[in-house]
Amino acid sequence: MQDTEIQNLIEQEAERQQDTLMLIPSENYASKAVRDAVGSVLANKYSEGYAGRRYYEGNEAIDEIELLAIDRAKKLFGVPHANVQPYSGSPANSEILFALAEPGSTIMGLALSSGGHLTHGHPRVTFSGKYYNSIQFGLTPDAKIDYADMRAKALEHKPKVIFFGTTAYPFILDWEQARKIADSVGAYLVADVSHIVGLIIAGVHPSPVPYAHVVMSTTHKTLRGPRGAIILVTDEGLKKDPDLAKKIDSAVMPGMQGGPHNNTIAGIAISLLLAGQSDFTEYGHKVVDNAQVLSKSLQDKGITIVGGGTENHLLVMDFSSDSEGGGTLVAAALNAAGIVTNRNTVPSDTNPFYPSGVRIGTPAVTTRGMGEHEMRKIAEWIAEVVEIVKSEKLPVAKEERQNYIKDFRARMQANGRIHIIRNLVRDLCAQFPVPGGN
Numbered sequence: 076m077q078d079t080e081i082q083n084l085i086e087q088e089a090e091r092q093q094d095t096l097m098l099i100p101s102e103n104y105a106s107k108a109v110r111d112a113v114g115s116v117l118a119n120k121y122s123e124g125y126a127g128r129r130y131y132e133g134n135e136a137i138d139e140i141e142l143l144a145i146d147r148a149k150k151l152f153g154v155p156h157a158n159v160q161p162y163s164g165s166p167a168n169s170e171i172l173f174a175l176a177e178p179g180s181t182i183m184g185l186a187l188s189s190g191g192h193l194t195h196g197h198p199r200v201t202f203s204g205k206y207y208n209s210i211q212f213g214l215t216p217d218a219k220i221d222y223a224d225m226r227a228k229a230l231e232h233k234p235k236v237i238f239f240g241t242t243a244y245p246f247i248l249d250w251e252q253a254r255k256i257a258d259s260v261g262a263y264l265v266a267d268v269s270h271i272v273g274l275i276i277a278g279v280h281p282s283p284v285p286y287a288h289v290v291m292s293t294t295h296k297t298l299r300g301p302r303g304a305i306i307l308v309t310d311e312g313l314k315k316d317p318d319l320a321k322k323i324d325s326a327v328m329p330g331m332q333g334g335p336h337n338n339t340i341a342g343i344a345i346s347l348l349l350a351g352q353s354d355f356t357e358y359g360h361k362v363v364d365n366a367q368v369l370s371k372s373l374q375d376k377g378i379t380i381v382g383g384g385t386e387n388h389l390l391v392m393d394f395s396s397d398s399e400g401g402g403t404l405v406a407a408a409l410n411a412a413g414i415v416t417n418r419n420t421v422p423s424d425t426n427p428f429y430p431s432g433v434r435i436g437t438p439a440v441t442t443r444g445m446g447e448h449e450m451r452k453i454a455e456w457i458a459e460v461v462e463i464v465k466s467e468k469l470p471v472a473k474e475e476r477q478n479y480i481k482d483f484r485a486r487m488q489a490n491g492r493i494h495i496i497r498n499l500v501r502d503l504c505a506q507f508p509v510p511g512g513n
């Protein structure tokens with residue numbers, strides 16, 4: 076049986092991915108081998124438990140696959156223990172908290188508006204902010220991690236767990252400094268490297284492994300694997316708590332999960348193998364080079380970049396001086412031009428629904444083979460779209476905003492200048508086919 080409705084929508088999405096510039100920094104193109112594993116018969120199998128200790132029969136091949144994934148993760152990162160079963164990054168972070176803290180324990184993380192992640196204790200609306208006493212640290216006026224603030228808050232509130240990791244922060248993280256802060260109050264240091272894991276593997280960014288007790292990474296961003304996550308326990312972690320590996324494993328299963336997604340685990344194993352090869356190192360360097368060229372070219376066109384530049388795969392454009400909610404309008408207009416980004420808060424933002432920033436990143440376009448020449452072209456197109464948006468303003472009345480944005484999207488689709496850029500984007504994309512095809 077063919078479900079043509081779904082099949083047509085998959086084809087529509089495949090076409091979109093081929094014909095547009097994927098500049099969302101958390102997205103990438105998984106290889107054909109990874110996608111084949113994810114769509115394989117492995118998805119049919121139940122295997123609650125761990126290799127050699129399953130609650131279900133028939134797991135001979137599944138055990139081997141999971142052991143291979145674990146072995147590759149341990150070797151690639153130089154850690155004594157890896158769990159490859161977390162369904163994704165958010166479950167993985169909740170599992171880490173389940174293992175290391177009690178409900179009501181104090182935890183600490185970088186605030187969302189400063190580039191942190193929801194699962195690091197964002198107050199009120201998330202499990203990590205609701206079920207734990209969450210303390211958030213922020214940035215200095217020049218948009219760098221405020222280690223003094225982090226230290227002072229740690230000393231005052233004595234967190235049990237400190238999450239250190241970012242989702243919209245463009246600079247290198249100081250793991251040693253974070254560990255010193257964790258040690259000053261006896262906290263566990265959890266490094267969440269979801270965004271920068273590919274840069275760490277490529278040797279472009281320092282690894283947290285010598286400092287963190289636990290390392291978490293999603294597998295679908297710079298790593299180019301399937302949607303999933305891994306939790307690593309380091310030698311430092313085992314020194315602090317010899318039971319740490321056991322605690323993490325039981326928090327994953329039976330603590331928070333049932334049957335692992337074996338198809339995903341096979342995809343993770345493949346992505347770890349590919350990440351160990353020399354062309355991955357080259358890719359990691361190019362991702363950062365491309366981001367720096369993009370950042371510089373945008374600045375040359377008068378666009379403000381949060382922090383004034385980037386040391387990693389992403390940057391945040393700041394339109395707060397243009398109008399409130401400028402990021403929302405720029406992201407919508409860029410989408411009409413085939414340049415796909417996400418709206419994002421900038422440090423001065425108070426309204427996360429209509430933020431002033433747009434986050435862009437280079438992992439996916441680098442995977443397609445684009446280089447500095449293409450980054451300069453992309454910067455030109457972005458700057459032109461920004462010019463078009465400049466005369467637009469979100470209405471002050473909140474109830475009018477949704478309708479305004481809907482109408483704005485339609486106007487941008489019909490705009491002649493946007494139409495020209497859309498065609499140029501399509502031509503560029505045609506020169507760089509999506510790896511592994513559609």
Ligand SMILES: Cc1ncc(COP(=O)(O)O)c(C=O)c1O
Pocket residue numbers: 101163164165166168192194240241242267268269270293303
């Ligand atoms: C730093 C960080 N941690 C955790 C997550 C959560 O991952 P997922 O979306 O797979 O739940 C993300 C995703 O954006 C992230 O950037």
